[in-house]
Amino acid sequence: MDLRKIRSDLEKSQIWLEKIKSxxxxxxxxxxxxxxxxxxxxxxxxxxxxxxxxxxxxxxxxxxxxxxxxxxxxxxxxxxxxxxxxxxxxxxxxxxxxxxxxxxxxxxxxxxxxxxxxxxxxxxxxxxxxxxxxxxxxxxxxxxxxxxxxxxxxxxxxxxxxxxxxxxxxxxxxxxxxxxxxxxxxxxxxxxxxxxxxxPSDKLTSNLYPKKYYKQNKFTFDICFVAYKYQPTGLHKGYDLFIEVAKKLASKHDDFHFHIVGGHEPTDIDVIVLENNITFYGQKTTDFFPDFYSGMDLILSPNRPAYIPGAFDGFPTGACAEAALSGVALFCTDCLNLNVAFKDREELVIISLNVEEICETIEYFWQNYNKLSELAKQGQLAFQRVFNIxxxxxxxxxxxxxxxxxxxxxx
Missing domain, CATH: 3.40.50.2000 (Glycogen Phosphorylase B;)
Known part of the structure; x- marks a missing residue:
């Protein structure tokens, strides 16, 4: 018995079978x-x-x-x-x-x-x-x-x-x-x-959780940052500015709490001083957000075209649109003047890249919470109109x- 010939024939058969399968x-x-x-x-x-x-x-x-x-x-x-x-x-x-x-x-x-x-x-x-x-x-x-x-x-x-x-x-x-x-x-x-x-506006608006309001259903004023982590410090999405804002606000107000979704970690930027005022969630899929957004007072997105020369985000980002659809007040930048659909200070708030100005704007609406609630409601209606699937x-x-x-x- 020629084992080499048998092995060769088997190999040829295998090649032939793979070819037929392909x-x-x-x-x-x-x-x-x-x-x-x-x-x-x-x-x-x-x-x-x-x-x-x-x-x-x-x-x-x-x-x-x-x-x-x-x-x-x-x-x-x-x-x-x-x-x-x-x-x-x-x-x-x-x-x-x-x-x-x-x-x-x-x-x-x-x-x-x-x-x-x-x-x-x-x-x-x-x-x-x-x-x-x-x-x-x-x-x-x-x-x-x-x-x-x-x-x-x-x-x-x-x-x-x-x-x-x-x-x-x-x-x-x-x-x-x-x-x-x-x-x-x-x-x-x-x-x-x-x-x-x-x-996925249909998924978000058909599964809304009861809204939790500051000093009514909860004791914290909750601000979230939602964006994929494409680079360590998140310059493109403004994660670094968000953390600066969080540190300033937390140093003055004990009831402010900050929430990070999208892959950023505590080691990306030093957040030790925020240890008791910040929560990291990692990456999440759509089914996570209806419950999450029901407890958020506003989403802060200080994104700017700084990642690669000529790169830019659309206005607003997908995460911002999903948050607004869920009844969260939207505070975001518009560095390239791309907004063609929403009224500033009525349906959203266009912010600058200046940390002090961002903090002042947030504190104004924190002190006038009824105006923030109305902004969120009008924003939700506007986004449901424009981003309806x-x-x-x-x-x-x-x-x-x-x-x-x-x-x-x-x-």
């Missing part, structure tokens, strides 16, 4: 879809706005699919594989079982339309899109590789908009719109301006349906 997988996923979404972080539930937007598409377009690379899990500090994340996602959303699969550049994909969000995503997928001859629409959100007046950004935009497969781009902030026009990356007819972003999604669905053609399966 071909079957490609074949099984090469059906004609109406909509295929490409992403680098879905279906991680920590990215709540992706869950809200992509789930809406999956629900309204049954003949759709999400292909994910999972390469951005690490950005949110997650050391976990795609298979485990998909399994968890399908436990929460069993109606979408089998709708999320691993991206494979060599997979044959047939679709009426490709959709994704962020510049880095569309740039990283553009070769795959063109290889499969697929038309595409994408949302150019702030962040994700989009930095005003940056050479790398301009290179990516040039590559993407020069593609013969490009159909439309959705922009959510007016400076993004102006930049694309001024730099002649595309024409006004190729741009759809939809202010704001998609947040149907209000945000309807123009997106209309655009996507138009780009897919008359025979799409949109509900």
């Amino acid at each position: 071909e079957l997988e490609v074949s099984s996923h090469s059906q004609n879809y109406d909509l295929v979404i490409l992403d680098d972080i879905f279906p991680l539930r920590l990215s709540a706005f992706r869950i809200a937007e992509y789930n809406y598409y999956l629900n309204t377009c049954p003949n759709s699919l999400v292909l994910s690379t999972a390469t951005a899990f690490s950005l949110l500090g997650q050391n976990i594989g795609l298979a485990d994340v998909v399994q968890e996602y399908e436990c929460f959303y069993p109606q979408f079982k089998g709708k999320v699969m691993e991206f494979d550049f060599n997979r044959l994909v047939k679709a009426k339309l490709i959709y994704t969000i962020f510049l880095n995503n569309i740039f990283n997928f553009i070769d795959f899109i063109e290889k499969n001859h697929l038309p595409f629409v994408f949302t150019l959100y702030p962040g994700g590789g989009f930095h005003i007046e940056e050479e790398a950004t301009n290179h990516k935009l040039t590559r993407v908009f020069a593609s013969p497969n490009f159909k439309k781009v959705i922009v959510t902030q007016r400076n993004t719109y102006e930049y694309l026009i001024d730099k002649k990356f595309c024409t006004p007819k190729q741009i759809e301006f939809i202010y704001g972003c998609v947040v 149907d209000y945000q999604m309807n123009p997106r669905l209309r655009l996507i349906s138009e780009c897919m053609g008359p025979k799409s399966s949109l509900k």
